[in-house]
Amino acid sequence: MNASTLTAPDAPQTAPEALRPARRPGTATVLRWEITKLAAQARSRYTLLGCVLGPIAIVLIFNGQQTTPSDTIYGRQIHTSGYAMPLFLLAFASQWIFPVLASLVAGDIFANEDQHGTWKTILTRSVSRSQIFWAKTVTAIMFTIAEIVVLAATTIVASMLLIGTQPLSGLSGQPLASAHALQLVIASWATALPPLIGFTTLAILLSVVTRNPSAGVAAPVVLGLVMGLLGTIGGFDLTRRFLLTTPLDSWHGLLTEPPFYGPLTFGLGVSAAWTVVCLGFAFFSLRRRDITGG
Template sequence: MTTTTTGVPRTPTTAASAAPGRTTRRPGTGTVLRWEIAKLVAQARSRYALLVCLIAPIAIVLVFNGQQQSPSDTLFGRQVHTSGYGAPLFILTFGSQWIFPILAALVGGDIFANEDQHGTWKTILTRSVTRSQIFWAKTLTATLFTVVSMAVLAASAIGSSLLFIGTQPLVGLGGQLIPSGTALPLVVACWATALAPQIGFTALAILLSVKTRNPAAGVAAPVAIGLVMQLVGTLGGIDLTRQFLLTTPLESWHGLLAEHPFHGPLEFGLAVSAAWTAVCLAGAYVALRRRDITGG
């Protein structure tokens, strides 16, 4: 222990306080992303949603496998008993109409509005993180949930169908017989085509979550918009409008199973999905940057 010129002992604490202060390192976007993923994993709703994605296809396959009748009025519904590749395509057709928008909006529509509901924006922003970091961390978290939920749903549908029904050849849309070795990668590719429009629906849900500041509206509105798009897509005389709807790319996998495969609708659907994603995320980002969060 040393003494100062005035005779006051200089303790280590005094010396440390006299030393130049160390700069605290600001958390990066990766750190914020880990926070958001940890919060998502802790939510029972997200865990239950993934559990449903795992169990529901198995239950559907078992029900159809135990029945004599098949949903013959639905695409590939006639083959749910004759090929293990028919049921996953039937589930894909049904899911694109009713289920996929719900999965996309379940987290995306709540992840921003939930902070408004609990008044935690000021708390988050006092952690030395920027609004941009928060925005991209939450956006990546919502997108990750969408991708994981789709992967679980696809794996469950394909795996359970092959296990309980078999690996019989699949009859394509042109009446051609597709052998098992070719049918499996084609079915996986068909499911993969749904990812781009699903991410587009997630971006739409994020935009509504930021703009409405209401979790219920953020989750329900994208689902309602998806149903309206489905209805508009069934109307005649509006083919040009239909091409730019976010639900239309969910049908682009049909070209992969034609007798002579074509990829035009798939490529155009990817562009449409990318445009929806970019516009919605840009709108959400600008709205969040301009928002006054001083009230909570």
């Protein structure tokens, strides 16, 4: 018998490399992939750049004007305290800017896959719909938080450097020392995060359901304007409490004497309810969708 035909009985039988099952990527891997995709987009970089340059330009413009926007909260004090300007801009951003920032990425993050027909390609990479959903959701929420942190930090620092760190008057007329005023300004901007996360999840829901990036981005902005309008109409007090725009005004209670936290606490519950409901509908809509077409 030829020696070349002998096989050692104890030799390990290794399967070919190509026949080994591929290791399934974890959700953290999919999340890193989504963050990398977002970081490569010019839109996301320009948005963050706008969050840096925009507040500086606004502070310079208002600081150079002789008149003050006295009909807006803290508008009278923007020349006398560097802590009034961030609160003035916070009130303005709550009405017009925040819904836009919350939907820029979230409203497109799912619908973009439909627009380019890349769902089948993604799902052949051994990742589940649940992994894709949560990775995209976390990415959109993280981007919204980054936008608000950058916007708030730039506004506060620019105001302190260009206007000063003078004491601030609270909404009850009480004097607020510089250090205390700074803490309240930071806390006031932080109260915007829960409702903005709610707006982000609303944009995610519309992105999943409509499959249209334009609708996913524009519809939350329009809904935000409608909510803001309903909040100003008399006779809708009960409805107003459950609107997603109402918690954006809850920071007012932090600057009174004594402070009141009822609207802030209720607003946290409202924001959480919107977030859970929107994500629930979006998740089950994506799970049940037929993506065989692309």
